[in-house]
Amino acid sequence: MGLFSFIKNAGAKVFGYKTDAEKAAEAAAVSAAGEAARKAAEAAAALKIRQTILDLELKVEDLKVSIDDDVATVTGKAYDTTEKEKIILVVGNSEGIATVDDRMEVEHELGEATFHTVEKGDTLSKIAKAVYGDAMKYPVIFEANKPMLKHPDKIYPGQVLRIPALEK
Template identity: 60%
Template sequence: MGLFSFIKDAGAKVFGIGKTTEEEAAEDAAKAAELAHEKAEKLVNAVEALGFGVTDLNISVDGDTATVYGEAENQATREKVVLVVGNTEGIASVDDRMTTAVQEPEAQFHTVVSGDSLSKIAKKYYGNAMKYPVIFEANKPMLSDPDKIYPGQVLRIPSED
């Protein structure tokens, strides 16, 4: 016989079997929304497991952007929550919509590159490599060891005050 060509989407329109392109798109959108909701729940659980003081924590995910809501007890906590969420695979940006009970100066952020160490980063920001424990402490509990940082990771660099 041979190869016959057909209209790909006609089956659902003619016989009521299969799905139209619109139906498939709607199902794909529903699956994406469900996955985003699951990811948001996992992020909330991860933040809460670290014991940060955040009231009314809520996170939503849209594609590779996470939006974080709630009231952090202080600026350091707020920044740590942003880092936990942002240093998660699949998240490219964090929209910080949190508030803080106490106004404090914001820390700087540093993206780790190959060859970085906490002492090298301390030398860059503080002029003294021996101040690496300040950076380590500022990033606890996300960091468990001063030697375990990786390229692409974002760290808090608090002011020297």
């Protein structure tokens, strides 16, 4: 459990929001109705994120996702540590989310992976070389991030990836 930080505007679009500049231009017009619209957008985004997690068939019971501003809170019972980490990444890699407040329980504790934020020019091979000392270990990272990653070449700056320890 804990707080995980992400790059707010680097992830998948779930809010239907505008850019930060567009939001700032509209901020002057925010009223009680504007606040209600923001809350409705947050609730809709939370439902979309929850549905994405379910569509990915990640193993979790009683999953709940709520959003307040740029903080997403996740509760439920994940099958294991790997599933929990994947759920955190689905939530955190959504555009508009800067922090994930993990309040999930875990049924089966496993060793935790580390997280890596993709930088411009990164590839899974480059990350594997830096982390494991062997660029050819990139499939380990790819497999650890499935089903969120569909192809090893489809990563983007700001995306956060799971980096598991190598089995001995």
